[in-house]
Amino acid sequence: xxxxxxxxxxxxxxxxxxxxxxxxxxxxxxxxxxxxxxxxxxxxxxxxxxxxxxxxxxxxxxxxxxxxxxxxxxxxxxxxxxxxxxxxxxxxxxxxxxxxxxxxxxxxxxxxxxxxxxxxxxxxxxxxxxxxxxxxxxxxxxxxxxxxxxxxxxxxxxxxxxxxxxxxxxxxxxxxxxxxxxxxxxxxxxxxxxxxxxxxxxxxxxxxxxxxxxxxxxxxxxxxxxxxxxxxxxxxxxxxxxxxxxxxxxxxxxxxxxxxxxxxxxxxxxxxxxxxxxxxxxxxxxxxxxxxxxxxxxxxxxxxxxxxxxxxxxxxxxxxxxxxxxxxxxxxxxxxxxxxxxxxxxxxxxxxxxxxxxxxxxxxxxxxxxxxxxxxxxxxxxxxxxxxxxxxxxxxxxxxxxxxxxxxxxxxxxxxxxxxxxxxxxxxxxxxxxxxxxxxx
Amino acid sequence: xxxxxxxxxxxxxxxxxxxxxxxxxxxxxxxxxxxxxxxxxxxxxxxxxxxxxxxxxxxxxxxxxxxxxxxxxxxxxxxxxxxxxxxxxxxxxxxxxxxxxxxxxxxxxxxxxxxxxxxxxxxxxxxxxxxxxxxxxxxxxxxxxxxxxxxxxxxxxxxxxxxxxxxxxxxxxxxxxxxxxxxxxxxxxxxxxxxxxxxxxxxxxxxxxxxxxxxxxxxxxxxxxxxxxxxxxxxxxxxxxxxxxxxxxxxxxxxxxxxxxxxxxxxxxxxxxxxxxxxxxxxxxxxxxxxxxxxxxxxxxxxx
Numbered sequence: 028x029x030x031x032x033x034x035x036x037x038x039x040x041x042x043x044x045x046x047x048x049x050x051x052x053x054x055x056x057x058x059x060x061x062x063x064x065x066x067x068x069x070x071x072x073x074x075x076x077x078x079x080x081x082x083x084x085x086x087x088x089x090x091x092x093x094x095x096x097x098x099x100x101x102x103x104x105x106x107x108x109x110x111x112x113x114x115x116x117x118x119x120x121x122x123x124x125x126x127x128x129x130x131x132x133x134x135x136x137x138x139x140x141x142x143x144x145x146x147x148x149x150x151x152x153x154x155x156x157x158x159x160x161x162x163x164x165x166x167x168x169x170x171x172x173x174x175x176x177x178x179x180x181x182x183x184x185x186x187x188x189x190x191x192x193x194x195x196x197x198x199x200x201x202x203x204x205x206x207x208x209x210x211x212x213x214x215x216x217x218x219x220x221x222x223x224x225x226x227x228x229x230x231x232x233x234x235x236x237x238x239x240x241x242x243x244x245x246x247x248x249x250x251x252x253x254x255x256x257x258x259x260x261x262x263x264x265x266x267x268x269x270x271x272x273x274x275x276x277x278x279x280x281x282x283x284x285x286x287x288x289x290x291x292x293x294x295x296x297x298x299x300x301x302x303x304x305x306x307x308x309x310x311x312x313x314x315x316x317x318x319x320x321x322x323x324x325x326x327x328x329x330x331x332x333x334x335x336x337x338x339x340x341x342x343x344x345x346x347x348x349x350x351x352x353x354x355x356x357x358x359x360x361x362x363x364x365x366x367x368x369x370x371x372x373x374x375x376x377x378x379x380x381x382x383x384x385x386x387x388x389x390x391x392x393x394x395x396x397x398x399x400x401x402x403x404x405x406x407x408x409x410x411x412x413x414x415x416x417x418x419x420x421x422x423x424x425x426x427x428x429x430x431x432x433x434x435x436x437x438x439x440x441x442x443x444x445x446x447x448x449x450x451x452x453x454x455x456x457x458x459x460x461x462x463x464x465x466x467x468x
Numbered sequence: 469x470x471x472x473x474x475x476x477x478x479x480x481x482x483x484x485x486x487x488x489x490x491x492x493x494x495x496x497x498x499x500x501x502x503x504x505x506x507x508x509x510x511x512x513x514x515x516x517x518x519x520x521x522x523x524x525x526x527x528x529x530x531x532x533x534x535x536x537x538x539x540x541x542x543x544x545x546x547x548x549x550x551x552x553x554x555x556x557x558x559x560x561x562x563x564x565x566x567x568x569x570x571x572x573x574x575x576x577x578x579x580x581x582x583x584x585x586x587x588x589x590x591x592x593x594x595x596x597x598x599x600x601x602x603x604x605x606x607x608x609x610x611x612x613x614x615x616x617x618x619x620x621x622x623x624x625x626x627x628x629x630x631x632x633x634x635x636x637x638x639x640x641x642x643x644x645x646x647x648x649x650x651x652x653x654x655x656x657x658x659x660x661x662x663x664x665x666x667x668x669x670x671x672x673x674x675x676x677x678x679x680x681x682x683x684x685x686x687x688x689x690x691x692x693x694x695x696x697x698x699x700x701x702x703x704x705x706x707x708x709x710x711x712x713x714x715x716x717x718x719x720x721x722x723x724x725x726x727x728x729x730x731x732x733x734x735x736x737x738x739x740x741x742x743x744x745x746x747x748x749x750x751x752x753x754x755x756x757x758x759x760x761x762x763x764x765x766x767x768x769x770x771x772x
Contacts, residue, residue, distance in 0.1 A: 048586065049589045051520050212501075212503045216708075221753070224746050365580070368573065369576070373573075422584075428583075435559075440567065
């Protein structure tokens with residue numbers, strides 16, 4: 028009974044929230060705007076809130092004891108299963124192009140780009156604990172430096188890739204220097220502002236970046252000097268291997284390029300974590316004051332985190348530019364930063380496997396949702412849904428935002444919460460009191 | 469001279485709007501130490517609510533301007549307050565005491581949700597309205613450049629000042645304000661002393677959202693055109709204002725808002741309109757480097 032009353036109250040609040048914005052639509056008519064009534068939609072939304080609240084309440088009262096016992100088990104199980112999941116994922120990633128489906132390879136390329144961005148940002152946020160909301164700036168710097176070098180000086184992808192990384196690292200250090208003293212949320216807002224500054228500059232510096240129109244005709248990467256071209260001549264991949272040129276070859280090639288780049292990111296960060304630098308990052312994340320008193324150079328540690336994180340952002344940006352063959356400032360909005368940060372946080376801050384899983388869930392889920400919604404829109408031909416069918420794809424980002432909130436509320440520590448340091452003393456040793464005497468340590 | 473005076477008038481008007489939003493940021497940050505990322509979008513929702521109320525009142529045949537303004541203000545502030553309450557209840561309260569990044573991500577999710585909710589429900593096109601209070605007075609004329617002070621600007625400044633007056637009274641003189649200040653000083657201690665902290669935090673969100681809605685209404689009156697994306701940039705600028713004034717300080721938020729408004733308007737007038745957002749953000753970075761506590765803020769003592 029209390030559940031029913033509670034659900035009724037929620038529905039009442041929902042009515043207050045949604046009656047003005049869903050029920051009254053500002054529509055442009057002949058004499059300016061006028062209001063259009065939409066009572067059915069309001070009723071549907073309020074009804075959904077009522078039912079949803081009822082379901083949540085009934086589940087909560089039934090499953091409280093059970094869920095408490097199950098929760099830590101899941102996190103443990105995932106990190107235990109990591110031993111088997113990692114090689115499986117790797118095999119799946121290598122084998123994906125053999126499906127031959129263009130759709131899956133394209134989706135895989137997109138997911139891998141985000142995995143790489145996630146691993147890059149993981150160095151800054153997950154390891155060093157520096158909250159960065161402007162990671163897309165380095166992505167943009169990488170993409171634009173490759174695009175400009177390629178279109179102005181005719182340099183190839185593999186020449187520009189390290190340059191793009193260097194430029195991005197430079198941008199990272201440039202951002203890192205002023206924000207050294209900031210912490211937590213202040214850092215977040217400054218990095219956010221930095222990302223926006225880069226975007227505004229890209230839009231307005233028309234003579235260099237061609238402004239909002241973007242840069243077109245960015246070349247594709249080559250395979251040891253062999254070009255990806257449709258004519259099948261002697262200097263191309265198709266000509267060298269003596270096969271018929273096809274679009275799918277380019278897509279598969281790009282897929283393996285990003286797979287290689289992502290694995291490089293993973294390998295480098297795994298190695299870095301075992302180095303003194305990586306350990307300093309993790310120590311910094313846990314306690315900055317303690318780090319300082321133990322003689323760690325906090326300034327250099329932070330700057331290297333920003334710089335190295337930015338390098339991988341730059342690499343991913345260069346790849347993005349070469350894959351799309353076209354870039355514009357529109358691709359580098361705050362929503363990208365937010366997505367990548369959400370991947371890192373959902374992945375459990377610091378866990379390599381968690382980031383990969385989170386990217387697959389989020390980016391894969393988002394794309395699947397897009398297809399599902401447009402499919403649903405096509406199915407709803409009846410006049411009853413005429414208003415909503417064409418709008419359905421717009422619901423994608425709405426669902427994405429809600430999913431972020433729900434995932435955070437349900438699993439605030441992410442899918443895999445791996446906060447254990449990379450290098451730890453495994454055996455706890457008991458030291459006898461006589462050994463701790465003066466001079467012995 | 470005349471040109472500068474005109475910019476001063478425009479800057480103060482814009483600064484009032486930023487100040488109102490900044491108060492919401494600074495209150496929430498002061499009490500629970502999180503950036504309420506969705507606050508800018510509550511401002512946007514408030515703006516849309518005002519538009520809907522104005523159109524609804526016009527459809528009902530209410531033509532008296534002061535009555536329409538008052539009713540719109542109450543409607544927008546009331547519904548936006550409900551939004552603030554719901555957001556806190558749904559997205560932030562379950563995460564209280566959780567680790568630092570969780571509420572921030574949740575807030576970003578809420579911001580994306582609100583933006584796309586308004587886009588889906590109200591359409592992506594810009595919404596223009598006619599000026600509600602046309603006309604104004606001419607203050608001075610210098611070499612053909614007339615300095616104008618429109619009735620709209622006067623209305624904005626007067627309404628903002630009175631709302632801020634009520635708000636100041638609320639915070640300094642009422643029991644509610646006292647509990648809010650207590651929670652700001654020390655949340656744990658306040659709860660030990662029998663203050664219902666959950667309720668106080670809820671009320672903080674309610675008041676902040678109502679103020680943001682007033683700012684949204686003023687924005688609609690001033691520019692006459694809104695869309696679903698205005699919340700993001702306005703939100704970041706208002707947060708900049710809160711930081712500039714010293715986060716946690718209520719007069720500081722208004723002062724910071726005024727400064728940001730003035731800087732933006734003067735930068736657009738004398739340097740370049742395209743880079744006005746860069747100016748605001750660059751100031752944020754410079755302030756944080758050289759004056760991390762802001763103008764009226766307290767230095768944070770770090771305990772180990």
